[in-house]
Amino acid sequence: MNFKSFNLHPHIESGITAFGYTEPTPIQIQAIPPILQKRDVMGQAQTGTGKTAAFVLPILQRLMDGPRKRIRALIIAPTRELAEQTHEAIGHLGRYTKLKSVTIYGGVNQNLQISKLRSGADIVVACPGRLIDLMDKGLIDLRRIEVLVLDEADRMFDMGFLPDIRNILKRLPVQRQTLLFAATMPDDVRDLAESVLRNPVTVQVGDGVPVSTVSHAIYPVDPHLKTSLLMKILGCTDTASVLVFTRTKDRATRLAKQMKRSGFLVTALQGDLPQNKRQEALDGFRSGKYQVLVATDIAARGIDVSKISHVINYDMPDTVDAYTHRIGRTGRAARTGDAFTFVTRPDRAFVWSIENVLGEKLERRILANFDYTIPAPAAGKGSGRLRPSGKRPGLTKVPKETPARNARSSSPASRPASGARRGRKDLSQFPFLTGSPQMKSRRSHGMR
Numbered sequence: 097m098n099f100k101s102f103n104l105h106p107h108i109e110s111g112i113t114a115f116g117y118t119e120p121t122p123i124q125i126q127a128i129p130p131i132l133q134k135r136d137v138m139g140q141a142q143t144g145t146g147k148t149a150a151f152v153l154p155i156l157q158r159l160m161d162g163p164r165k166r167i168r169a170l171i172i173a174p175t176r177e178l179a180e181q182t183h184e185a186i187g188h189l190g191r192y193t194k195l196k197s198v199t200i201y202g203g204v205n206q207n208l209q210i211s212k213l214r215s216g217a218d219i220v221v222a223c224p225g226r227l228i229d230l231m232d233k234g235l236i237d238l239r240r241i242e243v244l245v246l247d248e249a250d251r252m253f254d255m256g257f258l259p260d261i262r263n264i265l266k267r268l269p270v271q272r273q274t275l276l277f278a279a280t281m282p283d284d285v286r287d288l289a290e291s292v293l294r295n296p297v298t299v300q301v302g303d304g305v306p307v308s309t310v311s312h313a314i315y316p317v318d319p320h321l322k323t324s325l326l327m328k329i330l331g332c333t334d335t336a337s338v339l340v341f342t343r344t345k346d347r348a349t350r351l352a353k354q355m356k357r358s359g360f361l362v363t364a365l366q367g368d369l370p371q372n373k374r375q376e377a378l379d380g381f382r383s384g385k386y387q388v389l390v391a392t393d394i395a396a397r398g399i400d401v402s403k404i405s406h407v408i409n410y411d412m413p414d415t416v417d418a419y420t421h422r423i424g425r426t427g428r429a430a431r432t433g434d435a436f437t438f439v440t441r442p443d444r445a446f447v448w449s450i451e452n453v454l455g456e457k458l459e460r461r462i463l464a465n466f467d468y469t470i471p472a473p474a475a476g477k478g479s480g481r482l483r484p485s486g487k488r489p490g491l492t493k494v495p496k497e498t499p500a501r502n503a504r505s506s507s508p509a510s511r512p513a514s515g516a517r518r519g520r521k522d523l524s525q526f527p528f529l530t531g532s533p534q535m536k537s538r539r540s541h542g543m544r
């Protein structure tokens with residue numbers, strides 16, 4: 097199947113070709129036809145499967161006819177990064193349509209956004225807070241909205257946006273097409289969908305677990321050795337771009353600074369940064385200026401960097417859904433990827449939860465030539481800090497603890513078995529990870 101089967105406007109087809117799309121993904125195959133028929137749609141698919149184009153293309157098709165320079169489509173996203181990414185996709189796919197998109201979000205001066213709105217826009221991609229602010233001031237006209245998209249709806253619930261979403265919904269035209277997309281569908285999201293969607297078409301691709309192109313492994317470690325272990329792993333592993341997740345903003349900043357002092361090409365991304373710094377970090381990571389991006393869960397959504405080879409959970413995420421979204425940053429577009437998670441004793445039960453979702457036991461790894469016996473420093477002495485080396489770990493020639501993958505294949509079948517890449521298997525120091533409850537079988541549940 098190709099995109100011509102959707103009978104899109106020639107200008108849209110030209111944008112698809114220029115963007116490099118050749119064949120639609122499963123979520124696009126299932127979602128685009130009912131959206132073109134102006135049906136409400138509730139779509140669920142794993143991250144990295146093409147959800148954005150699944151709603152952008154039919155929106156562009158709908159807006160090709162009718163008045164211009166008035167807001168007819170509204171896309172609500174949970175983060176600035178995702179809003180910008182969607183805006184960029186509209187720009188690429190709709191480059192020959194002359195349809196105009198504007199982003200609305202906080203953290204930047206609103207005057208430029210207001211100016212763009214006044215000059216005329218067909219599509220607005222907005223974060224809830226700034227959108228409500230402009231609505232309250234009468235600075236944005238949404239009376240002619242024909243299509244509403246709630247993108248990453250599950251994340252908006254996680255971030256506490258439900259009251260804002262309900263506030264916005266009450267002020268939009270009742271007669272509209274509503275599309276809701278998410279990577280996971282917790283009960284709260286389904287309840288919202290039932291209240292705002294009219295006789296929706298439900299589209300589901302995959303089973304809500306990380307894509308099969310991702311290999312998972314956990315590294316048991318004491319908390320004070322996490323930083324040293326991270327640097328050791330990066331120093332002896334064949335990597336491209338690496339995304340490291342921390343639980344807090346402060347830890348993301350401190351870890352990035354510490355890694356920079358040790359010679360890594362690294363930057364941080366967290367919510368307290370001004371928007372220009374956030375965009376600079378993301379652009380630098382995409383371009384290869386930075387090899388490592390240390391981020392909070394703000395980066396679990398809205399980052400589309402196709403060459404992320406490794407996701408490393410420096411801190412365990414709060415929920416299994418959050419694990420799914422973090423890991424979804426690698427193994428995208430049929431490429432292979434690795435997910436490493438640092439596990440401390442309090443994380444034991446959470447590891448079992450992840451294994452039950454995946455339906456398989458996560459590989460335990462103990463890194464050879466790493467001293468796990470170093471005692472925790474005295475209070476106030478820091479934790480696991482390394483002295484600056486003046487070298488660039490991970491980019492220099494060092495002995496590999498695991499076979500290097502010098503050429504990453506786009507075919508999952510060509511990746512080596514995970515057992516071929518493991519280090520020492522002596523887990524005697526970490527008895528809390530030597531067993532787990534009986535797991536549900538993904539195979540028996542039709543999940544493979």
